[in-house]
Amino acid sequence: MKDYGVFDILGPVMIGPSSSHTAGAARIGKISSEIAKGFFHKVTFNLHGSFAKTYKGHGTDRALVAGVLGMEPSDERIKDSLNIAKEKGILIEFIETDLGYVHPNTVKVDFHYKDRDDFYVIGSSIGGGNIIITNINGNEVEFSGDYPTILLKYKDQKGSISKISSIISNEDINIATMKVSREGDIATMVMEIDSPIEDKIIDNISSLNEIIYITGINPITR
């Protein structure tokens, strides 16, 4: 039996019409842009399944764009996000596609940059505003964005995990979950922690020699 709190029943406070097609979409957009970072000049949303079929009527398009512009799911500007993107000079493109065996409400968000390579994030909206991020630029991951999350890519070598986790514990922070996968000699780590992520932790971890990529994502309100 899943446990429910009062604000799971009365909430989220959100922009309508659908918690999965609008609120969840905004969260995927926001988390994706926090992972991708930088000044993208164009974003392509590859929409799969129900997202592809009903995105206009449910405002999924506006919610996704609002998210990549940094808006929360309760932001009343979501409705005008397409115009806001235009004003900011960010090109937006929607493509209906088939991403294979994935959740019906899935989107692949491609960020295009002038000064660096494209970057993509894949996420699914799984109901009630809940989401999971499943792929970051080719790395398979799985996290919900409900907890402060640290994403890492590093050259795998002895003791890396212990060095990283001791930096976290030195800050008196508890690690809630940790998943590590490896391709060749490059490891990907997704770590959820119990306290908000501060720049200091990210700086300390990125000072390790083996770190290729690190980003910290604080939770987005539901």
Add this chain to the structure above:
Amino acid sequence: MFNKATELLNLCKEQNKKISEIVMEKEMKHSKISYEELIDKMNDILNTMVSSANSALDKEVISVSKISGGNAKKMETYKNKGNTISGNLINSAMARALSTSEVNAAMGRIVAAPTAGASGILPSALLTTRERFNLSNEDMIHGLFTAAGIGEIIAKNATISGAEGGCQAECGAASAMAAAAIVELVGGSVETSLHAASFAIINILGLVCDPIAGLVEFPCALRNASGVANALISADLAMAGIESMIPFDEVVEAMYKVGKAMPESLRETALGGVAATPTGEEFKKKNL
């Protein structure tokens, strides 16, 4: 802690407390927040609800698909002419439920209660009761906790998702939550609250989820209007002393089983019900 209505009822009896009080205590423990934080959080919820329930009464709020919009205003204007069939209170309640539904469809801000599709029922039920009995803001907040407690029981033991259980799960849950809250607000007992919640679900047991083109608009807004009427009359039935022969926990289980027995075409797929009528299909073809 409680998972079932019988457990909630026992806690209320043992401690001589209202449903709202038990739910508040449980939530403070559950999310480790203070009483003040809890009230502040619920006050934010209430403010959003008040705003969505009123904002489409005096102006037309049109949705992206243009299916919905303007009906809350029509209802309010009709009510104000004073010549309604079912009376001022029911008409006012329906107008407010339509208002939230239209705000939701038009990408305005609402509170999912328990879902976005059924978000019009609870705000309207509470505001209507406040107007009728001159209740305070504090009363409203207590009512919301009572409603949330009933919603938790339904979510834990059955479902509040239209895709899983049909409209009876979404609007049924919202009406049951509202009915129980109304009863507590007007001074009814915990048992009476549970009878009212049982009636609200029994009254629409089997209701299918069949949104045109899959959009949360038609017939969703209509079912929010009838859903608030259902909550109000269920509360009255119970306050009159009528008892539900079937206890609330069993009603919830029955609702879940009925939902499971529903074909997928009637569970938010837009493949059955009014969505699959020639007119519904035609709209879908033209607009998607």
